Amino acid sequence: MKNKTLMLVPFIIFAVLCVFLLKGLFGNPKEIETGRLGQTMPAFNLPDLMDENKRWTDKDLLGDVYLLNVWGTWCPTCLIELPYLTKLRGQGVKIIGLYYEQNYDPDFGDSFDLAALQREVKGMLSRTGDPYQFNILDLNRTLALDLGVSGAPEHFLVDKNGKIILHHTGDINERVWRAKFAPKLLELK
Amino acid sequence: MIAELGYLSLTLALAFSILLSVYPMVGAVKGNLRLMQSAPAFALAQFLFTAISFGILIYVTLIDDFTVAYVASHSSTTLPWYYKVTSTWGGHEGAVLLWVLMQTGWTAIVAFASKSLPWQLRARVLSILGFLGLGFILYTLLMSSPFERLLPYYPIEGHDLNPLLQDPGMIIHPPLLYMGYVGLSVSFAFAIAALLMGKLDNTWAKWSRPWTMAAWLFLTLGITIGSWWAYAELGWGGWWFWDPVENASLMPWLVATALIHSLAVTEKRGVFKSWTVLLAIAAFSLTLLGTFIVRSGIIVSVHAFTTDPGRGSFILSFLALVVGGSLLLYGLRAGTVESSSRYKVLSREVALWLNNLLLCVATLIVLLGTLLPMVHKELGLGTISIGVPFFNQMFFYLLAPFALLLGLGPMLRWKQNKFSHLTKKLIGALIVTSVITFAWLYSSYENVSTTTLVGVFFALWVSLTVVIDLLDKLSKEGASITKLGNSFWAMHTAHLGFACVVLGVTLTSAYSVEKQVKVNPGEQTQLNEYSYRFEGVKAIVGPNYKGHAGVVTVFKDEQKVTELYAEKRQYDVGMQVMTEAAIDAKLSRDLYLALGEQLSNGAWALRIYEKPFVRWMWLGGLLMALAGVIMMLDKRYRRKASVASEMKGVTA
Amino acid sequence: MKKLFIVLLTIFSVSLFAAENQYQFNSAQEEQLFRELTAELRCPKCQNQNIADSDAVVAKDLRDKVLELVQAGNDKDQVVDYMIDRYGYFVHYKPPVTPLTLLLWILPLGFVVLGFVFILLTQKKQAKKKAQWSEADEQKLAALIAKYKESA
Numbered sequence: 001m002k003n004k005t006l007m008l009v010p011f012i013i014f015a016v017l018c019v020f021l022l023k024g025l026f027g028n029p030k031e032i033e034t035g036r037l038g039q040t041m042p043a044f045n046l047p048d049l050m051d052e053n054k055r056w057t058d059k060d061l062l063g064d065v066y067l068l069n070v071w072g073t074w075c076p077t078c079l080i081e082l083p084y085l086t087k088l089r090g091q092g093v094k095i096i097g098l099y100y101e102q103n104y105d106p107d108f109g110d111s112f113d114l115a116a117l118q119r120e121v122k123g124m125l126s127r128t129g130d131p132y133q134f135n136i137l138d139l140n141r142t143l144a145l146d147l148g149v150s151g152a153p154e155h156f157l158v159d160k161n162g163k164i165i166l167h168h169t170g171d172i173n174e175r176v177w178r179a180k181f182a183p184k185l186l187e188l189k
Numbered sequence: 190m191i192a193e194l195g196y197l198s199l200t201l202a203l204a205f206s207i208l209l210s211v212y213p214m215v216g217a218v219k220g221n222l223r224l225m226q227s228a229p230a231f232a233l234a235q236f237l238f239t240a241i242s243f244g245i246l247i248y249v250t251l252i253d254d255f256t257v258a259y260v261a262s263h264s265s266t267t268l269p270w271y272y273k274v275t276s277t278w279g280g281h282e283g284a285v286l287l288w289v290l291m292q293t294g295w296t297a298i299v300a301f302a303s304k305s306l307p308w309q310l311r312a313r314v315l316s317i318l319g320f321l322g323l324g325f326i327l328y329t330l331l332m333s334s335p336f337e338r339l340l341p342y343y344p345i346e347g348h349d350l351n352p353l354l355q356d357p358g359m360i361i362h363p364p365l366l367y368m369g370y371v372g373l374s375v376s377f378a379f380a381i382a383a384l385l386m387g388k389l390d391n392t393w394a395k396w397s398r399p400w401t402m403a404a405w406l407f408l409t410l411g412i413t414i415g416s417w418w419a420y421a422e423l424g425w426g427g428w429w430f431w432d433p434v435e436n437a438s439l440m441p442w443l444v445a446t447a448l449i450h451s452l453a454v455t456e457k458r459g460v461f462k463s464w465t466v467l468l469a470i471a472a473f474s475l476t477l478l479g480t481f482i483v484r485s486g487i488i489v490s491v492h493a494f495t496t497d498p499g500r501g502s503f504i505l506s507f508l509a510l511v512v513g514g515s516l517l518l519y520g521l522r523a524g525t526v527e528s529s530s531r532y533k534v535l536s537r538e539v540a541l542w543l544n545n546l547l548l549c550v551a552t553l554i555v556l557l558g559t560l561l562p563m564v565h566k567e568l569g570l571g572t573i574s575i576g577v578p579f580f581n582q583m584f585f586y587l588l589a590p591f592a593l594l595l596g597l598g599p600m601l602r603w604k605q606n607k608f609s610h611l612t613k614k615l616i617g618a619l620i621v622t623s624v625i626t627f628a629w630l631y632s633s634y635e636n637v638s639t640t641t642l643v644g645v646f647f648a649l650w651v652s653l654t655v656v657i658d659l660l661d662k663l664s665k666e667g668a669s670i671t672k673l674g675n676s677f678w679a680m681h682t683a684h685l686g687f688a689c690v691v692l693g694v695t696l697t698s699a700y701s702v703e704k705q706v707k708v709n710p711g712e713q714t715q716l717n718e719y720s721y722r723f724e725g726v727k728a729i730v731g732p733n734y735k736g737h738a739g740v741v742t743v744f745k746d747e748q749k750v751t752e753l754y755a756e757k758r759q760y761d762v763g764m765q766v767m768t769e770a771a772i773d774a775k776l777s778r779d780l781y782l783a784l785g786e787q788l789s790n791g792a793w794a795l796r797i798y799e800k801p802f803v804r805w806m807w808l809g810g811l812l813m814a815l816a817g818v819i820m821m822l823d824k825r826y827r828r829k830a831s832v833a834s835e836m837k838g839v840t841a
Numbered sequence: 842m843k844k845l846f847i848v849l850l851t852i853f854s855v856s857l858f859a860a861e862n863q864y865q866f867n868s869a870q871e872e873q874l875f876r877e878l879t880a881e882l883r884c885p886k887c888q889n890q891n892i893a894d895s896d897a898v899v900a901k902d903l904r905d906k907v908l909e910l911v912q913a914g915n916d917k918d919q920v921v922d923y924m925i926d927r928y929g930y931f932v933h934y935k936p937p938v939t940p941l942t943l944l945l946w947i948l949p950l951g952f953v954v955l956g957f958v959f960i961l962l963t964q965k966k967q968a969k970k971k972a973q974w975s976e977a978d979e980q981k982l983a984a985l986i987a988k989y990k991e992s993a
Contacts, residue, residue, distance in 0.1 A: 708860040
């Protein structure tokens with residue numbers, strides 16, 4: 001009898017494993033969370049995308065709940081979510097853009113043309129709608145690295161005290177917003 | 190029209206797989222001989238219709254029929270014909286069809302190569318194989334048919350085969366691996382049939398051995414070539430990354446290695462019976478689990494396969510049914526088996542038991558490392574990564590006991606406790622191994638780490654014990670080289686192969702050097718004793734790609750060694766850029782060059798690697814596979830099942 | 842094209858400049874540390890690659906950051922912690938030790954122990970059986986086997 005229960009151990013282990021495999025099937029393995037979750041925004045001092053004389057620091061952003069959207073004109077998924085983000089702006093969500101410049105790399109002798117980028121951004125936002133209060137230009141991707149950003153689009157929900165409440169990789173749409181962001185936003189208000 | 194025939198033909202194969210999985214089994218249970226005897230015909234029909242189906246897929250690819258979605262996304266008109274053929278298994282749907290072809294092919298071979306088996310067993314084995322075929326064919330037809338059409342709008346040019354897969358390694362790597370996976374299903378079928386009959390005696394082990402050996406041989410070759418392919422093709426000189434997809438192939442191999450050892454004990458000594466059955470089930474189960482991991486997208490892997498939760502659900506259901514069912518059967522039936530034989534602590538039985546134990550621990554480590562990140566995340570504990578540092582550390586711990594045992598095992602005798610005749614020789618071997626290890630390493634290298642010492646020591650230890658055992662056996666009365674028998678030679682060849690792998694891995698890990706430089710034409714750089722002069726970049730034009738090759742002349746002591754062309758290719762259709770490394774291969778070292786991006790003012794980034802003894806790893810893999818061949822050539826094997834002659838039919 | 846290439850060759854082969862390293866290190870230890878770190882840190886964007894092997898932008902940024910931190914005199918743990926602060930445990934191929942990940946070490950060890958216990962138990966069991974099996978029985982059996990072999 002005892003021997004028999006012992007022989008069933010492999011079956012039991014396998015059954016438990018199957019439960020996890022089934023759950024894993026409906027998860028997204030590519031989604032990773034930043035190590036910054038629950039911490040305050042890292043310190044930064046970066047120029048505005050549209051006005052190079054204007055600079056933004058982490059202190060300037062305190063006092064309001066806002067959604068930080070990491071994006072770039074080179075990123076197709078970002079383009080897709082822009083109209084929805086614009087709609088969110090209409091509902092009173094404060095969205096700040098963190099412009100993630102993918103292609104610039106001084107090692108490859110790249111020169112950077114700010115005026116051309118500004119034209120491109122304006123052109124794109126005039127077509128899709130402009131969800132942003134303003135855009136921060138992170139040319140060397142330093143703030144992005146401090147935030148644990150791996151690409152675009154990514155989103156950070158930040159509270160009044162500058163604490164990072166939520167992190168989302170990939171685009172925001174109605175479904176994601178309702179499931180993930182709306183409840184948190186309600187809590188904060 | 191022709192593609193639809195392919196689908197239809199596969200549907201007919203499905204019908205025969207249903208017949209095969211039902212009638213012979215019913216016949217076996219009821220004792221109806223005629224039903225049992227229907228199995229070979231069903232198996233053959235199942236195979237023939239699958240073969241027609243696969244033939245049609247090859248045909249539509251060769252004629253560039255881009256109305257077929259699979260052809261449109263995996264081939265193109267400019268693709269050379271041999272890569273067109275390869276492209277039939279370069280994508281998910283085709284790869285699964287290739288799997289089905291092999292599954293049904295093996296089934297047909299088993300059907301006709303098992304004439305000496307009693308019908309009770311033969312019918313059950315074939316029925317179980319038929320059921321597995323049924324699952325895979327159903328999956329192909331429902332979830333991943335390569336015969337779907339793109340009508341009415343279809344492209345005039347295909348997307349081309351992924352350039353990474355346009356390599357000779359890719360032509361043979363997947364088929365070899367699938368041969369191994371599918372081969373394990375035969376061991377599995379024998380185990381289940383034995384459980385169903387309640388006859389777990391050593392005859393079962395005897396019948397199962399050649400099939401398991403064949404499967405192991407293919408798996409070994411498949412993994413070896415896969416590793417070599419990654420090294421040559423991925424452009425950063427890596428040969429093993431403990432990626433989930435690699436792990437998925439390693440786990441069945443580890444268990445199959447345990448299984449071939451354990452089958453030998455069960456056959457010869459009648460012990461570990463229920464353990465051997467469990468191993469046979471586990472080996473195939475891990476194959477299915479690996480397929481699930483690879484194909485469902487449940488885990489992030491560097492080898493990007495098309496993934497789909499719908500397909501994942503199907504494979505998981507099949508996995509749960511087959512593995513869950515067989516483990517349940519095992520739990521209910523295996524408990525009643527008693528091993529009758531007796532053995533002592535220092536016997537070959539115990540050595541082989543420990544070998545099994547360590548191989549299973551290795552499998553457990555790979556399994557845990559592969560799946561735990563997923564479990565960790567699902568339990569809401571956050572994302573973690575388990576990779577090279579963890580696996581290397583754990584396998585290093587396993588190396589010493591495993592290699593020590595591997596040297597001792599072949600010298601121990603069945604049953605007995607006698608050890609005194611070995612003591613002197615072993616102490617001698619230990620001393621000689623230590624002396625050579627220290628002398629070699631400290632005279633050749635400045636820094637010698639503990640890992641390197643241990644690795645090289647055990648590689649030499651295994652080789653030396655092989656030689657000692659050989660001399661020992663030859664010194665006996667009446668012994669001669671020809672009389673020692675295939676299994677003796679196979680064992681020692683495989684063990685030498687293992688030593689080569691350990692040596693290659695240890696030395697190349699410890700003493701590989703690399704350098705990343707910015708070079709202008711005419712500039713040169715030094716790495717170890719070689720100096721590399723970048724001559725410039727030359728345009729190249731291939732059949733379906735254009736690109737450029739960085740020309741590098743390599744010197745040693747002012748003498749020109751070789752001229753290497755490190756290529757960057759851009760494929761015409763997909764516009765993907767591929768790095769084609771230039772390799773100068775020698776037994777003692779590889780020089781490996783990869784051209785990077787063009788930098789500012791005309792300079793190029795160039796990566797230079799020197800990898801000592803890296804070839805030994807694959808050489809070791811090939812030696813192990815050779816051991817499998819030697820074993821398959823054993824007369825005892827052929828008389829039993831005439832496997833060897835049948836095997837040729839399927840590889841051709 | 843070939844001609845042009847030959848021209849290129851003749852122009853450049855006369856000069857004998859040393860190529861510049863892409864990464865500059867102050868010492869061999871620094872270089873070694875950089876290699877170790879870039880091999881152990883995982884690219885957060887890619888499928889499954891370390892930052893040394895990946896061509897992704899973020900991998901390059903992380904490489905540059907590692908270089909900067911190494912040159913600033915940080916040791917291995919400091920650099921790894923810096924990255925974990927930003928990218929979470931995901932970024933390091935060595936898992937953190939938590940109650941769950943402890944299984945990674947405990948289960949294999951437990952398995953080995955169980956295996957040894959099993960073999961010792963069977964030995965004991967056999968020793969008991971052996972008591973009922975005398976030397977005379979053994980000889981009898983041997984004789985029977987010999988007889989069987991002859992007849993076969």
